Amino acid sequence: MLKAFFKDSAIYTLPSLVSRGLSFFLFPLYTQVLSPTDYGAFDILVVFGNLITLTVALEISQGVARYYTEEQDPDKKIVYASTSFWFSLVCYFLFMVFSLIFSTTLTGWLLDDKSWSGIFQLYTLHIFLYGLFCLIQNQFRWEFRSKTYALISIIVTLTTAGVSVYLAYFLKWGIHGILYGLISGSFVGCVYGLWNLRSTYQLKFDSSYLKKMITFSAPLIPSSIAVFMSLYIDRLMINHYLSLEEVGIYGIGYRLASIVGLLMIGFKGALTPLIYNNYNKKNTPKDLAVIFRYFSAAALMIFLGLSIFSKEILTIITTPAYIPASQVVIYLIPAVFFSNMYVFAPGITITKKTHFLIYINMGGALVNFLLNLVLIPRYGISGAAIATFIGYGFVFGVHMIISQKLYFVPHKWKQLVLAIGVFGLIAGFGLTMDSDYRFNFLIKLGILIMTIPLVVLLKLILKKEVVQVYVFVKHRFFSK
Structure with missing residues (x-):
């Protein structure tokens, strides 16, 4: 399992490198062509789109993941996949028709300004295409076609970025150009994906299979x-409490923090299908604990580097209007990690006790809501970031506790908690340096370099594992 994980994880991470790299490239584009208010409106539309993607097709992709991967009969696999596709197509199409008819009303409800209705209609088309693309893209994961998954991700990313830059920047189309870029990328992804899955998606539909997946x-x-x-x-x-401009500034901070998803995509893409295929093997819990330990080491180093250099990064890639976003990054990075780390707590899905997820996530939402209610009026966007961090930490903690009771994994919690505390203190210290820019940059760089050995001292990576890597590299690349 470990060998397969590292191989597939590297492949899944490749498109993420391209995507996150282009995200850095598109930062200046967004901040040059969009004011904080425009970006705030765009961010609210993204919020709406993600809600639709999560709910309209009834999360049927999760049903495909659970039953398709363990099914041995090729014909039944095709029925599972095809049924999910046709069901999703109908759901997203009905949503699009409804949204276009009531676009003015929905725009007023979302943005308190009906003049954005044309933008909303364009984004509705993107939601329709993107929802189908997500289903199609995930199918490559369930079929363990990681290279095709990587290729389609890169194609969509390059198409989206290319069209967005040309239309938004060179033709001065602004937010319209960015939306046409999103639509173009999703469309190309659907066409390319369907062509490569032409032997999987067929004119087959079985209501009993649909019922099983939806159950x-x-x-x-x-x-x-x-x-x-x-x-x-x-x-x-x-x-509600502040303004669309503050939403835009916060959104840029969240966008910078979300770059840490680069690490998570490789882990999630490779790990989920491997767990479903190997959970009943004796060594799987131990392997999962090792993978989580490696992940923690990488995550803490990324957290430290991105946190202490957040202001410098924003100074380089955005306009002065967005620099205040640096204050939220230190809280949002661990929040993004926590929101994706459920993959390391697979007990609930392995035992098919998904009803636990309702209570866990509803509890997390309530904690997040109450904290935002209290902290935003007092601390502004920093209060929102703190609330998000605590809320996601709560969800992951409860998720892991329940998962451990259902499917025990031998994690080393004391050393993990100690490592989190140490890196958190170092990050907080790094953020206090605000005087001379060049001098502080060198100090921060020195801090980052000197903390690298900490992952070994804190036993996130064992000395013998470092030696094994050294011997492998020496033998593989430097032996005659």
């Missing part, structure tokens, strides 16, 4: 809504 995924719907509330209640409440 598994249905409990995830209220859970997904709770996840949505945890993920986006901050922006909705910032818009």
